[in-house]
Amino acid sequence: MKISEAAAQSxxxxxxxxxxxxxxxxxxxHRGADGHRVFTPTDLRWLRMFERLRATHMPLxxxxxxxxxxxxxxxxxxxxxxxEAHRAELDTQQAQIDACRELLDEKIRHYDGLTTLAKPPKKxx
Amino acid sequence: MKISEAAAQSxxxxxxxxxxxxxxxxxxxHRGADGHRVFTPTDLRWLRMFERLRATHMPLxxxxxxxxxxxxxxxxxxxxxxxEAHRAELDTQQAQIDACRELLDEKIRHYDGLTTLAKPPKKxx
DNA sequence: CTAGCAGGGTGGAGTTACTCCAGGTCAAGC
DNA sequence: GCTTGACCTGGAGTAACTCCACCCTGCTAG
Numbered sequence: 001m002k003i004s005e006a007a008a009q010s011x012x013x014x015x016x017x018x019x020x021x022x023x024x025x026x027x028x029x030h031r032g033a034d035g036h037r038v039f040t041p042t043d044l045r046w047l048r049m050f051e052r053l054r055a056t057h058m059p060l061x062x063x064x065x066x067x068x069x070x071x072x073x074x075x076x077x078x079x080x081x082x083x084e085a086h087r088a089e090l091d092t093q094q095a096q097i098d099a100c101r102e103l104l105d106e107k108i109r110h111y112d113g114l115t116t117l118a119k120p121p122k123k124x125x
Numbered sequence: 126m127k128i129s130e131a132a133a134q135s136x137x138x139x140x141x142x143x144x145x146x147x148x149x150x151x152x153x154x155h156r157g158a159d160g161h162r163v164f165t166p167t168d169l170r171w172l173r174m175f176e177r178l179r180a181t182h183m184p185l186x187x188x189x190x191x192x193x194x195x196x197x198x199x200x201x202x203x204x205x206x207x208x209e210a211h212r213a214e215l216d217t218q219q220a221q222i223d224a225c226r227e228l229l230d231e232k233i234r235h236y237d238g239l240t241t242l243a244k245p246p247k248k249x250x
Numbered sequence: 251c252t253a254g255c256a257g258g259g260t261g262g263a264g265t266t267a268c269t270c271c272a273g274g275t276c277a278a279g280c
Numbered sequence: 281g282c283t284t285g286a287c288c289t290g291g292a293g294t295a296a297c298t299c300c301a302c303c304c305t306g307c308t309a310g
Contacts, residue, residue: 002257002258003257003258004257004258013297013298014258015297015298015299016296016297016298018259018260019296019297019298023296034258034259034304034305034306035258035259035304036257036258036259037258037259049228052221052224052225052228053225053228054296055221055224055225056221056222056225059295059296060295060296061295076236076239077236079236080233080236080237083229083232083233083236084229084233086225086229087226087229087230087233090222090225090226090229093218093222094219094222096177096180096181097181097215097218097219097222099177099180100177100178100180100181100211100215101212101215103174103177103178104208104209104211104212104215105212107205107208108205108208108209108212111201111202111204111205111208112205114201127286127287128286128287129286129287138268138269139286139287140268140269140270141267141268141269143288143289144267144268144269148267159275159276159277159287159288160275160276160287160288161286161287161288162287162288179267184266184267185266185267186266
């Protein structure tokens with residue numbers, strides 16, 4: 001599988017995938033005889049995971065340490081800890097979204113109030 | 126109110142507030158005789174709003190255009206549109222969090238499976 | 251058979267939104 | 281009078297892309 005397909009199927013851009021490789025997130029990535037990157041189904045699974053983790057702002061350094069750990073046996077506890085920490089981070093993000101939604105709903109109601117008051121020229125105002 | 130208080134009460138850092146001022150997000154900000162920034166309750170309300178919008182990744186340029194619009198009358202519809210667009214964006218972020226949570230739960234269950242299988246040396250293995 | 255194009259590759263510059271730091275000013279406390 | 285602390289400025293550094301110019305190669309159309 002070539003990089004354009006890997007991009008299409010992972011949700012990442014071609015440039016981002018190349019960037020991730022340079023950052024060391026794809027240590028097993030192979031090249032074909034023509035020098036082009038060749039993606040296996042396993043590579044694609046990693047890319048999909050990266051996409052989800054990055055969509056929720058896990059730092060690349062943390063992802064990279066996870067990748068490195070996954071090349072060592074006996075690192076299950078550490079890897080698990082990384083994932084759990086990020087699960088907690090998701091709760092924080094959830095709270096921020098909720099807080100922002102509250103703000104937006106309130107403001108939008110405010111603007112609706114303005115327009116519905118403006119249309120009938122005089123009504124208790 | 127001085128910048129350190131504004132920072133404490135908005136959740137932003139002192140550096141970030143100064144950066145926002147340079148970016149034009151606080152066009153009404155005053156200075157005291159000593160050249161120090163002086164924050165009114167209105168400034169603080171803006172900062173709190175910025176904090177929420179940025180926590181959910183509204184680009185500074187969009188925030189800035191909102192700020193500029195809010196200095197013009199008759200811009201209620203445009204401002205409302207900006208807020209609504211961001212409310213839709215929150216749904217996207219929500220979906221990403223849910224998708225990532227699914228991934229994490231699955232992986233963490235996997236690691237739990239490994240350790241609970243590893244403890245009893247032989248059990249249907 | 252060659253011209254052109256698509257799709258890969260590289261290195262490097264640009265962007266966003268901070269974050270940190272050096273160096274300077276000034277009021278207050280000891 | 282001297283130090284301390286909070287403020288100021290301008291500028292460098294960082295993260296994670298994103299875009300660009302330029303090169304190579306295989307393929308197809310003329």
